Amino acid sequence: MRTGAVSRKTKETEIEVAVDLDGRGTAHISTGIGFFDHMLEQLARHSLIDMTIKAKGDLHIDDHHTVEDTGIALGQAVRQALGDRAGITRYADVLLPMDETLTRVAVDVSGRPYLVFRTHFLRDKIGTFDTELVREFFQAFTTHLGANIHVETLYGENAHHISESSFKGLARALRVALTLDPRQLGEIPSTKGVL
Template sequence: MRAATISRKTKETEIAVSVDLDGTGAATVSTGVGFFDHMLEQLARHSLIDISVAATGDLHIDQHHTVEDTGIALGQALRQALGDRAGIARYANALLPMDETLTRAAIDVSGRPFLVFKTEFRRAKIGEFDTELVREFFQAFVMNAGLTVHIETLYGENAHHIAESCFKALARALRLAIEVDPRQKGAIPSTKGSLAG
């Protein structure tokens, strides 16, 4: 079973995360940050990964620690659930339209974390959510999951649509990249014989 649970506690946040890579996209998310909860629900739904997140943080200061630390815990859970990554497709990409916005994401489940994020927001906030936290989440998630991820918004106007298209594009690419490919016959998809990084 490709599933994992991670608990993380610091002076700033307390987070419990569970993932099931072979789920149906079910999400149970509570971070205290409404827009972020909505984005995590999109990540679950469109990757078909069951995701549970319960997070409390120092929101009286700002949302940064809660968002970043959730990315850390979620990335760690994904990495653990993937195990040695045997049999997976490994590479995938997605082109995601959302009304006037178009975003693409490409992923390599390589064990070597790297993020390229080429997305600009014309507004600093979506409601009470700081748009700069979109990148902060992806950076924390990618580094702890051991993924190489490129996300680029080709064009768009609405900040909500831009952020949501980023999460959905990553979700769609992730869904394809972590699928078990029967033609791999359980082999690790690397000529090195390892995707440990």
Template sequence: MRTASITRATKETQIRLAVDLDGTGKAKIATGVGFFDHMLDLLARHSRIDMEIEATGDLHIDFHHTVEDVGIALGQAVRQALGDMRGITRYASLHLPMDETLTRVALDISGRPFLVFRTEFPAAKIGEFDTELVREFFQGFAINAGLTLHVETLYGVNAHHIAESCFKGLARALRAAVAIDPAAAGEIPSTKGSLGG
């Protein structure tokens, strides 16, 4: 079973989170940030990774700590669920269209975390959600999941569509990369014989 549960508690946030990499995309999300919940629901649905995420945070200050810390905890859970990464497909890339927007996502479950995020938003907010927090989530997730992750929005004019294309693109790339490759089941997908450094 490729599952993991994470509890993260700081003075700023309290998070309980569980994932199943071999799920069906079921999501039970409650962070107190409506737009973020919507993005996480999309992430679960399109990756087919079951996710339960419950977060409380200092929303009276802003959404930053909650969004970043959920990214950190979700990354830790995915990395833990992957185990020694034996048999995974490892690489994935795609172009994700969302109406007028097109975003390219490429990732490598390398164990060597790195984020390239080339996405600009035409508005500072989507409702009450600061669009700069999209990058903060991706940063926390990529570093803690051990992903080399490239996200680039090639074009788009609607901030909601741009954010959605990034999350859906990540979801579909994750779905492909964490999948077990039947031709390489039981093998570590690296000439080094291990992933992670």
């Protein structure tokens, strides 16, 4: 079973995350931030990772701590579920269209965290959600998963579509990269023998 569970408690947030990498994309998400919940549901559904995420944060201040800490905990839970990463496909990329928007996402689940985020929003908010928090989530998730993730919106205007295509693109790339390759089961996908 490739599952992981993380509890993270700080003075700012309390986060509980559980994942099953070999799930069906079932999501039970509650962060107190409606738009963010919607993005996390897309991430679960299109990656086929079952996710349970419960977050309580200092939303009376703003959404930043809750979004960032959720990214940290989710990255840690996926990393835990991967174990030594033996047998995974490791690399994947996708072009994800959403109406007028096209976003490219490439992933290397290498153990080496690095984010390239070339996505720009024409508006500061989607409803009440700060668009700059999309990058904050991706940075936290990338770092704590230990992956090299590139996200680039090639074109687009609608902030909701840009955000959603980024999350769905990540989901579809993870769906492939985390899949066990039957030709290398038990093998580390690296000439170094370790990730």
